[in-house]
Amino acid sequence: MHPWFRTLTEEVRDSSLTIEGSVPAWLDGTLVRNGPAHFDTATGRVSHWFDGLAMLRRFAFDDGAVGYTNRFLRTAAYRSRVDGDVVATEFGTGLTSLVRRLVATVLSTATDNANVTVARLGGRYVALTETPRMAVFDPETLLTFGERRFDDDVPGQWTAAHVERDRERGEVIGHTVRFGRESSYHVYRLRDGTRTRTEIARIPVDEPAYVHSVGLTDRYVVLPEVPFTADPRRFLRPGVEAFVDAFRWDESRPTQFHVVDRDDGSVRTVDAPPFFFFHTVNAFEPADRDGVVVDLVAFEDASIVDALAFDRVERGVREATGDLRRYWIPLDGDGPATGRPIAEHVALPRIDPVDRRRPYRHAYAQRTGDVDTTGLVRIDVTDGTETVWRERGCFAGEPVFVPRNQQSEAGRDSVVRDGSDDGVVLAVVLDRDAERSFLLVLDGSTFEERAHAWLPHALPLGFHGEYFE
Template sequence: MRAGFTSLDREVVAELAVRGELPPWLSGTLVRNGPAKFESGDRSLRHWFDGQAMLHRFAFGGGRVSYRNRFLQTPSLKSLRDNGKIAFAEFATDPCRSIFARLFARSEVNVNANVNVVLGDDRDWALTETPIAVRFDPETLATVGLTDPDDTIAGQVTTAHPHVAPLTGDLVNYVLKFGRRSLYQLYRQRGATREPLATLATDRPGYLHSFAITERHVVLAIFPLVVNPLSFLLRGRPFIENYRWRPELGTRFVVFSQQDGSVVADGRTDAFFAFHHINAYDEDGRVVVDLCAYPDSSVVDALYLDRVRGNADLPLAHPTRYTVDLADGAVRSRRLADEALELPRISYRPHNGRDYRYAYGVGAHGGGRDDFLNQLVKVDVRSGRTWTWHEPGRYPGEPVFVAVPDARDEDGGVLLSVVLDSAAGRSCLLVLDAATFTELARAEVPHAIPFGFHGQFAAR
């Protein structure tokens, strides 16, 4: 699996050989994002999350698949590739500036947008956890430029997982502004205009990679991986190494009204950590929030490149349901299935923020922690039943669900996953029937694609 953490320098355009048969209705493009360059010369980035962003485009139509890949052309990539220099701070890598240089460099923004993408409606953006996105051409993947900063909702950290509000279609996200009293600032976006929705002040902000939305609410799950913002200036450490695991704080669930931004519930439960929410919905005076939950934040350290390339044990997340009572803030939890689950996806458009049945993701075959994520998983969140796809020596990525036109069943459609074949040293695009979890087809890519994070499908 080390090929998944090896730099890819090739940029190609190719028609892919297809084994099996693609559904005749499958037409559109899948664009995936992820890190693809981890070093230049003897200089190396330190963490999986630090690799320089590359987009991968798979186009489907008439039973055929074409592929192209391209780096995002950013100042951080240019410095690393052309100058052999790490000039911008990453998630866990720092240029090692002095405190005085840090003070003068505070206006610099790292635009290594290697986490996710938004497609369509003139929003073809690559996203990371800084508030400025990178625009790209959805056909050629060429970098177009940066989105304009919005000074009305300024801050340093956001999520690469904005949500579409189920009832209004607004794009919803938050920006965290560090300060003596830091502020979580929720907003909704209509076209190019951001409108403030709610704010929450905090002395010790937590690291939140994603959040939840329902038809009527927005939910922040604030894990006890927290930071004193002064640490960024005084400690001289990379971004994430300023955070501290404080389990005595517990995990805080704050539920906001989408109507007026008021806090309608604020409860705490035992400490845990998560990168990804699965889904959430309103139910009889409660909010149901499903996440991929870890017992603590040790997974962040486990994903440093020297550890993950060295076959260190990998902490596993499990699908877990947290129910927040809107009357008293009481939080209850239960595990939804025994299989590990990460990089979760659902049938998003009809079920985002609403009651649902199926979640899809990646997991660990046999519950093993001595390998990387090596199987695909489907979970029935109502019954706990699971389905898995696993082939020895193959490592699948996030499965993107694409619904069959006019689907009658929630799992009526296919899953698209980029799979690394470690023995062959190359990847393929795997197509599974989402209902039966059986293979329909695979399209062979001419090289190994480094392990990525997230992607989106746009029909045509």
């Protein structure tokens, strides 16, 4: 089995990593990543990568040194799995994780296995998944401090783990989905320092779609409703069997971009040819046209969901890879939205946080599509030029760009964006032959390696992380 998908039980604290090369001394914050790391049950293995237990991984930078800590979230899901009481938390083997999570959600036993990402919300560090149950953790020790839920009445049994932060307006934007006899999407804002969300818009829907992230511009929230949808009546019936086929791909239906005005909550909907996606990359409003540009990683259909089940990933099956696409969404009534490809074989895209909601130049992503390596790519979205880091036998996770001046976002009108990318790209890479992982530090402007910091073990593939000052 590929070591990316093996259970790791070892936890270490403040391990000083052996470094080859040099880590820049200006890098003095902390990268915290999240992802599944425990895939075993008393009766075998979970069937889907998404179902592994959440492990936080912390990289603390100090004057060129890197300290490493990894720790499982101590959740009910962890106790149940590790104590062997698996039946209580596993909902029918063979179901895809997405379906299983929704089953759990609708049955009011939403999983607390918050293994998708981390964020600072309402002054607390939290681990997030697609149910409303967040785990609070200590960013120094990674100790779990218990569960947190929002203190408000925004409905929804399902919530995207991804939120969009707008530092200038001091808020975070996200969305929930309410399944019921009357189903709806709810776009909300969460003011910094509070734990009370406010609903910006409610969008009724007959059959809710799986929407993993939204796009954000200064004026709009863009919710791409893909034609991978579930009949909510299935969730209202008792019995697990009815949920297996809850989501289905219907390519006869368009993808619909719901464009929500952040100030007055009005919604305009623009159709596009059908596609599936997990991650938006960036969004902005051009100065000279009435509409929105949304960049995202698109798939031809939703087969990627099944392709991430263990029986497929372990064989190295890669039928479905994503394309970085730019969609133009006109808001003057002038026709459907149109998309054009910028790059192929990409996943887990990131940008310099300074570039959010602005015309920008560089996106960073995994380079997928090869069974012998997963590289990293920097894409110039203005002309499609690529710079690739890749080593045979090495498998890189999500690349996080850290600008040299983190504070520049607040005063970025005065910052000249020349595309020089003064900063570093951080990614965890698994060396398959060495059976160990390392933290890779790439120079942001040249995309050349500056340092390797070897971990004491092989880390399973994670999802997302954030760099905190």
